[in-house]
Amino acid sequence: MLRFEQVNKIYKTRRDKVTGLNNVNIHIAQGDFAALVGPSGSGKTTFLVTAGAMMRPTSGKVYLGGRDVFAMKPNELAELRLRSIGFIFQTFNLITYLTARQNVMAALMLAGKSPAEQEDAADKLLQKVGLADRADHKPFELSVGQQQRVALARMLANDPPLILADEPTGNLDPQTSADVMDFLTALNKEQGKTIVMVTHSMEAAKRAKRIITCNNGIIEEAR
């Protein structure tokens, strides 16, 4: 499903160079559920945005479904992000002036769905994450846990086979965290979605099938 081959990422700032990823070789199989753990600043988010076709590595190759991701044209990359990748941001990244429903509809709009289809599908997705009654609220009118659920609904909008989640439980209380983990586990088990999840919580990591560690840009299998 997802394969990294000798991937390096070096951030060049004005003063010095920072290593984001250091010769990463890893394979995430279809239907896998991997937890990525490691200290702050070790390169976890860097790994995730590279896997999500959002950031070009300095060197090396990333394959997704057998295709060389960064050899694609910009519009093909956009299409790949739209159809194949569901990204959950550490900070949710909801659009502030859109309601919960409209946030989900925006993702459906990008896939070319008609407004009627969008509304229908958005309501179903919000129902699924248990937020049907808050569909008309804007993000700032929602609790952090509710915002996270809107982000989950939006991520699922175009039914992506690969889910990349950056600390999906980072900002949540234990109960809500457990709910989100249940949700992701179900997606993996019942729908066969491939999931890579960054987390600081060992409890959450234990729910995954596989734990990967990240240290100074070096990514290794933990067990």
Place this chain on the structure above:
Amino acid sequence: MTLYTIALLELSERRHQLTTSLLAVTLGIAAIVSVQTIAMRSAIEVAHQVDALGANIMILPKSATIDDYYKADLSTDQFTIPEAYVDKILFAKDEAGLEGVDNLSPKLSVPMEIEGRKFTLTGILPKNEFMAKAAWSGGVFDTPTACASDRKSIVEFNVAERLRRKPIDTLAPDQCLVGAELGEMMKLSKGSKTTMLGKAFTVIEVLPKTGTVDDGRVFAHLHTVQELSKKGRVINAIEIVGCCNAIAGGLVDKLNKLLPDAKVVTISQIVATQRTTNQLMHNLTYVFLIVIILVGGASIANYMYANVYERRREIGTLMALGAKASLISKLFLFKALVLGLGGGILGSLVGTAMAVILGPKIAHIPVMPIPKLMVLGILLSLVISLLASLFPARRAAKTDPCVAIQEI
């Protein structure tokens, strides 16, 4: 949900910034539309006045201008010339070879009131008075066919007005003709009686509408007006219809020599000064055009750049969700379109309102809206707004999707 609803929702969330930028565009377009509206109306008005006048040479007091004549505010004595000038011209017609004077009409205008409302009373000389003038030898009112056609080429008159331009045959001391508007306003019709400057008059005709100052005037016998105004045998102006060939052949020079104390001007000269004023206003629109392009364009570009920067994380998020670069630039160009359209419509409305309100005060002409100009104003605003947003939109489209993960 469409791209456009997203853009509109975003615009409505940031009203303050939007208002400032919109204001700059609105004011710029308003300035252009108002000045251009006044300039165009003024040009139309000049053409209209020339047309209504029918005459192509004017003899005026030295110190008067054509404006004074039109405003009919000629109540001071320095704005008069002796009526004897008319006789001089008629004499000279035979003796000094002053050919080509086809028609002449001396006029004296004085302010007066009818039932408390202020109007202008203009004295004219009917045809039979010319007959009475000793030296008249005929031919003044006969238009030679050779000249008729070329005169029409200077001034395109319409049939109704030509009818009105036919000299009145007779006019008794207590008879008057009233302009169409005045007649309507004061409810005067053929046969009605009215009092002006303490004298009773009978209306013998209500003149057809001409769209000029004449519509608001009353015409009576020159000598009656002279008596009522107690000014003696004076007039404000002599309107002359001259044959064009004769004008080209030095008729104006001859008249100047004949009447050294008066000002002889041709309509083309009069129109030339009016045209200079109009040209000035027209040029002023170019100045405004440059200012609006610079200020309005800069303001919009600034708004757009700020907007792109402010929304970069959101743009990154949309891209991470799968938005193509072209969709992002469309999003911003659509915002520009809304801004341009809003500024254009508001500016055209404000500009037209300004022209209608200020036009009569600064250009002394009635100003009506010019729809074509309003449309042009909107188009101009759209073009400026879109051009100013091209680079910001391109920058937006080039946003790296990974800004979505950066904290702000």
